[in-house]
Amino acid sequence: MEAVAALERDAELMLRVREGDDTSFALLLERHRGPVVHFLYRMVQNQPVSEELAQEVFLRVYRSRATYEPTAKFTTWLFRIATHLALNYIRDGKHEKRQESLDTDLPDGGERQVADRQRNVEQVLLYEVKLREVRKAIGTLPEKQRAAVMMHKYHELEYTQIARALACSESAVKSLLFRAYESLRARLAHMA
Amino acid sequence: MNCQLASKGRGAVLDMVVDYCAGAMDAEPRAEFERHIAHCDECAAMVEAQRTVWESLDQWGEADVPQVSPDFDARLYSRIAHEQTAPAWRRWLNSLMPAAPRSVWKPAISMVAACALLAIGLRTAGWMEPATVHGPQPSQSTAQMDGGHMDIHGDAHVDIEQVANALDELDLLMPASHGTPAPPRVM
Numbered sequence: 001m002e003a004v005a006a007l008e009r010d011a012e013l014m015l016r017v018r019e020g021d022d023t024s025f026a027l028l029l030e031r032h033r034g035p036v037v038h039f040l041y042r043m044v045q046n047q048p049v050s051e052e053l054a055q056e057v058f059l060r061v062y063r064s065r066a067t068y069e070p071t072a073k074f075t076t077w078l079f080r081i082a083t084h085l086a087l088n089y090i091r092d093g094k095h096e097k098r099q100e101s102l103d104t105d106l107p108d109g110g111e112r113q114v115a116d117r118q119r120n121v122e123q124v125l126l127y128e129v130k131l132r133e134v135r136k137a138i139g140t141l142p143e144k145q146r147a148a149v150m151m152h153k154y155h156e157l158e159y160t161q162i163a164r165a166l167a168c169s170e171s172a173v174k175s176l177l178f179r180a181y182e183s184l185r186a187r188l189a190h191m192a
Numbered sequence: 193m194n195c196q197l198a199s200k201g202r203g204a205v206l207d208m209v210v211d212y213c214a215g216a217m218d219a220e221p222r223a224e225f226e227r228h229i230a231h232c233d234e235c236a237a238m239v240e241a242q243r244t245v246w247e248s249l250d251q252w253g254e255a256d257v258p259q260v261s262p263d264f265d266a267r268l269y270s271r272i273a274h275e276q277t278a279p280a281w282r283r284w285l286n287s288l289m290p291a292a293p294r295s296v297w298k299p300a301i302s303m304v305a306a307c308a309l310l311a312i313g314l315r316t317a318g319w320m321e322p323a324t325v326h327g328p329q330p331s332q333s334t335a336q337m338d339g340g341h342m343d344i345h346g347d348a349h350v351d352i353e354q355v356a357n358a359l360d361e362l363d364l365l366m367p368a369s370h371g372t373p374a375p376p377r378v379m
Contacts, residue, residue: 029265037264038257047258054260055268062272127251134251152214153249178206185241188248 010074043086080165137187145180213242
């Protein structure tokens with residue numbers, strides 16, 4: 001029910017953007033900026049690049065406002081654009097040189113957030129090691145499998161939405177996810 | 193191996209395992225699946241393995257993803273404003289195509305330039321006679337035309353991957369077949 005309401009709200013906002021209401025665009029940006037940047041960050045593992053790609057996503061949304069028709073969930077369309085840009089970027093091979101190290105300070109100079117600041121040093125180190133392994137395991141997945149897992153696990157998109165974002169069938173998505181989780185099982189089994 | 197779900201096929205069982213661990217199953221099938229894994233060691237093992245993956249991925253939660261830069265919106269609005277004040281010729285050029293970024297135009301332009309060079313080269317060499325060029329015969333390779341007078345594997349190089357990328361980009365912006373909004377146009 002909540003999802004339906006969200007769909008209507010996004011579509012309604014986009015329709016207002018089509019009518020020239022830039023405030024509605026700002027609301028859409030506010031709602032989806034974080035998820036889009038985070039999705040792209042997990043895909044390319046580099047913050048400046050993820051933000052640059054996210055800028056391009058929203059730029060394309062804005063450019064398309066005049067011809068927008070709410071024929072699909074807004075988020076599906078958004079993730080389709082984001083996935084396409086991320087896959088192109090990865091296929092260009094630029095990401096390999098620019099993947100952020102976990103040891104690298106964030107661009108704003110801030111420390112990487114750790115969920116529980118009450119952890120002791122040993123726990124933090126263990127946490128960092130596990131996080132590094134998860135990132136590495138995800139980073140080694142073929143790009144389409146990676147995108148499918150990111151949308152499935154972290155953004156809880158339905159199979160139909162992932163299929164549209166990846167321009168493939170639902171059964172192809174299930175196959176991608178199956179293969180991806182198989183690889184991750186093998187790589188992360190020791191973390192049980 | 194006495195898995196009662198085996199008849200559904202391995203793929204279907206794995207889908208159930210993934211959906212179960214993702215919490216994406218409705219109450220009734222979930223209860224049914226739980227009754228099944230209570231007696232099926234094979235499926236229980238798969239669930240355990242998938243649960244390990246699922247929980248491992250939780251390590252990379254929102255807390256470990258960098259915050260969006262505070263100036264993100266300002267940069268975006270600046271780009272939008274810049275586009276809207278672009279020279280008329282550029283806006284006109286963009287209006288001819290969907291919102292294709294430079295990454296689309298660049299390979300497209302390269303492709304057109306390569307084709308133009310190829311055409312000029314063939315004309316100069318006297319290989320291409322527009323009035324006498326015929327379509328490929330059924331027995332001929334599509335890479336050859338008119339008795340082998342046209343060979344795309346010759347001097348000019350057309351990067352197939354660039355063409356494919358350009359087509360992908362255009363497909364992205366053509367929503368009809370995927371239920372996405374209509375092709376965007378630059379204002």
